[in-house]
Amino acid sequence: MLTVLNPFDRNEPFPPVEKALDEPNGLLAVGGCLSARRLVNAYRNGIFPWFSKDEPILWWSPDPRLVLRPEGIKISRSLGKRLRRGEFQFSFDVCFDRVIEACAEPRDNAIGTWITEDMKRAYSNLFDLGLAHSFEAWQGDTLVGGLYGVSVGRVFFGESMFHRVTDASKAAFAFACNCLKEWGYVLIDCQVYTRHLASLGAEEIPRAEFVKLLRIYCDQPVSSEAWKSRGGAS
Numbered sequence: 001m002l003t004v005l006n007p008f009d010r011n012e013p014f015p016p017v018e019k020a021l022d023e024p025n026g027l028l029a030v031g032g033c034l035s036a037r038r039l040v041n042a043y044r045n046g047i048f049p050w051f052s053k054d055e056p057i058l059w060w061s062p063d064p065r066l067v068l069r070p071e072g073i074k075i076s077r078s079l080g081k082r083l084r085r086g087e088f089q090f091s092f093d094v095c096f097d098r099v100i101e102a103c104a105e106p107r108d109n110a111i112g113t114w115i116t117e118d119m120k121r122a123y124s125n126l127f128d129l130g131l132a133h134s135f136e137a138w139q140g141d142t143l144v145g146g147l148y149g150v151s152v153g154r155v156f157f158g159e160s161m162f163h164r165v166t167d168a169s170k171a172a173f174a175f176a177c178n179c180l181k182e183w184g185y186v187l188i189d190c191q192v193y194t195r196h197l198a199s200l201g202a203e204e205i206p207r208a209e210f211v212k213l214l215r216i217y218c219d220q221p222v223s224s225e226a227w228k229s230r231g232g233a234s
Contacts, residue, residue, distance in 0.1 A: 005032030005059075012038075017046050017061040017207060026062030026192075026207075033057070034122035036129055043150055043157050044218050046211045048191060053116050063207035066190040066197060070181035074201035075174055079167050088145075088168065089138045090175040093230050096127045099134040099146040103160035115160065123159070126150060133227060135179070137163075137172040144168040147176060149189075151227075153218035156180055157189040173200060183226035186217055 003015045010033055020028040028047060032038055034057065042048060042059060051058040075083070082088070100123055104115035126132035131152075137145035145168025147161035156176075163169035180188065189210075190202045 002027065003029040005029050005057075007031055007033045010035040010037045014042060014045055014047055014059065017211060020061045020063070026060040027058060028061050029059040030056050032059070034118055036122075036126055036131065039122060039126060039150070040131065040152060043152050043155075043189075044214060046207065046214055048157065048159075049119070050114055051116075052114055061207060062192055064204040065207050065210040066193050066202050066204050067210060067213075068177070068188045068190055068197070068200065068202040070177040070185055070188060072201045072203075073174060073177040074199065076170075076199070079170050079174070082167055083171060083174065087139065088171045088175075089140075090172065091136045091138065091230055092176070092179060093127075093133055093227060094136055095143065096132070096134040096148060097124055098143060099136060099148050099162070100124070100160075102143070102146065102162040102164075103148065105162065123148065123150075130227070135172045135176040137168045137175070139165065145170075145172045147172055151185075151222075154185050154220045154222055155187045155189060155214060155217050156185050158191070170200065182223070184222040187213055 006012050012032070015029060017028060020026045034049065046065070047059050047061045049057055050060050100115065100120055104120065123132050132148060132150050134148040135146055136143055144165045145163040147158060147169065149156050149158040161169040161173060190197045193204060
């Protein structure tokens with residue numbers, strides 16, 4: 001039976017992730033709120049929100065979990081050529097709201113989006129608190145790709161990415177991995193398996209192993225230089 005969370009108690013603990021359902025994989029709890037405190041508590045425990053416009057807030061902790069170590073990213077030959085040619089320019093935290101708006105746009109063959117207005121407000125609030133971040137790919141003055149996620153300790157929890165030209169999201173992700181590696185991050189949470197992320201080097205690990213890693217790394221600091229220079233790197 002799913003735990004129903006109190007929407008007025010942002011400090012209410014989540015149930016143990018071992019209580020998540022097998023089908024649908026990882027559904028753990030329903031309800032609650034999207035306050036910064038509850039969201040950070042969720043990420044620390046290997047839990048994330050994912051729900052559609054007409055649904056209540058749903059909290060998930062799937063098993064297995066898709067993760068990537070920043071140094072483990074795989075760059076295809078074609079993407080490597082585009083990066084070497086300097087087809088993209090990069091930045092981070094320059095236009096968080098534009099990135100999340102782009103990520104919320106309906107995808108091909110999809111109806112609607114899970115990035116609701118409530119979700120946008122919640123993550124924009126995390127950005128204002130220095131907890132959520134974006135990476136951007138540009139061609140000239142045009143934003144062509146990017147991603148956003150949440151930073152807790154030495155773990156970056158990826159949420160969504162988008163592209164408007166071929167390879168732009170992959171290029172932004174490669175830039176993100178390079179930055180995160182330099183700043184001392186050790187793990188990127190990619191949540192659930194997709195061929196797109198697997199092609200970039202992400203691998204599935206047991207949820208229990210993932211939670212153990214969070215307990216080690218979420219309380220460790222990253223470099224003092226992290227997130228200080230917003231880029232413009234090529």
